Amino acid sequence: EAQVTQNPRYLITVTGKKLTVTCSQNMNHEYMSWYRQDPGLGLRQIYYSMNVEVTDKGDVPEGYKVSRKEKRNFPLILESPSPNQTSLYFCASSLWEGANVLTFGAGSRLTVL
Amino acid sequence: GNSVTQMEGPVTLSEEAFLTINCTYTATGYPSLFWYVQYPGEGLQLLLKATKADDKGSNKGFEATYRKETTSFHLEKGSVQVSDSAVYFCALSPRTNFGNEKLTFGTGTRLTIIP
Numbered sequence: 081e082a083q084v085t086q087n088p089r090y091l092i093t094v095t096g097k098k099l100t101v102t103c104s105q106n107m108n109h110e111y112m113s114w115y116r117q118d119p120g121l122g123l124r125q126i127y128y129s130m131n132v133e134v135t136d137k138g139d140v141p142e143g144y145k146v147s148r149k150e151k152r153n154f155p156l157i158l159e160s161p162s163p164n165q166t167s168l169y170f171c172a173s174s175l176w177e178g179a180n181v182l183t184f185g186a187g188s189r190l191t192v193l
Numbered sequence: 194g195n196s197v198t199q200m201e202g203p204v205t206l207s208e209e210a211f212l213t214i215n216c217t218y219t220a221t222g223y224p225s226l227f228w229y230v231q232y233p234g235e236g237l238q239l240l241l242k243a244t245k246a247d248d249k250g251s252n253k254g255f256e257a258t259y260r261k262e263t264t265s266f267h268l269e270k271g272s273v274q275v276s277d278s279a280v281y282f283c284a285l286s287p288r289t290n291f292g293n294e295k296l297t298f299g300t301g302t303r304l305t306i307i308p
Binding site: 120 | 197229234236237238239282296299300
């Protein structure tokens, strides 16, 4: 089944404790992206990647890092999480950036205490 | 810059009622327009899209027409079902000389259908 898989789905952590949210897609998509969803703000893009070893900042990149060493994986790294990073995170992918039809993961709900 | 404005929710309707969720946009160039839907506990999925003025996107009984003169892309359905309860996001992707760019989403409208 074609899908985007995120882990963990739920996580509660404390300020400053590094964490990684993994994202993997099995569709050979070139383009991958991370969004965060907050009430009243909709979805905002954090980082995106147009292909292996090519990443760029989205609208709200502060406090996050990403890497794209393999085509299928695009982990989101929070080096020192803070409470304002409490949010619902979505990974998404598409065949190429211009395709616009994104396939989303099921989401990862992160709480930073 | 580019932006999408959706009607504020939540919206609560009875089953078989007519649905309209308003969406207007601001963009440079000639954007493509989308509606995505998010069912409870799931990620977003594409509902329908339109890529040029006067195009009508449709899927699962939902429709939206790209109106360039009013910069709108309102979502409609003639008879809603309980299974349509979800959050609906309007989105745009502007077209430039370099090809399509990333999606800009609206804030989402939560729809609840009562049996």
